[in-house]
């Protein structure tokens with residue numbers, strides 16, 4: 001089934017979840033590596049362009065993901081979770097959805113306000129226009145800080161989220177992780 005069911009995630013949610021997780025993990029590593037001060041400038045330029053292209057891809061998928069999340073029912077929580085745990089996981093999921101949108105948007109804003117005025121090529125196919133923001137060194141520095149803080153905040157939250165999923169799978173041995181891997185799981 002494509003759509004979510006009463007107690008299971010549909011294929012669209014599962015595929016979007018793992019595609020976005022993979023992209024974001026790669027972008028976090030790439031973002032960190034390309035901003036090291038001792039990196040070769042030619043390599044750095046190429047890595048920035050790859051980062052922007054994959055970053056725009058992540059933004060597109062995350063917009064679809066949020067619309068899909070809003071348009072779909074949310075499967076009931078796995079049996080055995082306390083009210084507190086349900087609330088905590090709901091808050092973390094909302095925060096993850098917000099950060100997966102705000103991190104690429106702040107990246108786009110920093111590229112748009114840069115006084116270097118380097119166009120953002122999407123995989124060398126088309127130029128993505130800048131956001132309508134005034135270019136200045138101050139604005140660029142501000143958006144760069146916002147992008148880095150939100151990106152590393154997202155990294156921390158993803159680690160927490162993944163640790164919780166692994167805890168459910170290996171320690172509590174419930175269906176939390178399995179039902180995000182495929183939708184033919186059986187509870188208990």
Ligand code: HEM
Pocket residue numbers: 024027028029030031032035048051052054055056058059100103104105106107108109110111120144147148151152
């Ligand atoms: C979910 C998507 C994204 C993630 C997870 C991400 C993550 C990161 C990280 C971790 C850094 C390094 C921060 C630092 O240590 O200073 C970075 C830097 C950067 N990102 Fe992203 N990014 C994303 C999307 C984008 C997008 C869409 C753009 C532009 C269109 C972009 C443009 C940049 C630029 C230009 C830098 C270098 C900033 C500098 O000059 O220090 N990013 N990103």
Ligand code: HEM
Pocket residue numbers: 013017020021022024025069074078089093094096097100158161162163165166176177178179180
């Ligand atoms: C960038 C990385 C990730 C992001 C942005 C992310 C985001 C999300 C979001 C927004 C949900 C809520 C789904 C919904 O209600 O429709 C979710 C659910 C879930 N995620 Fe992730 N995730 C990431 C990585 C991971 C990783 C690495 C794991 C496992 C090791 C994982 C395991 C799960 C599981 C098991 C659920 C289902 C929880 C439930 O049944 O309510 N996620 N994730």
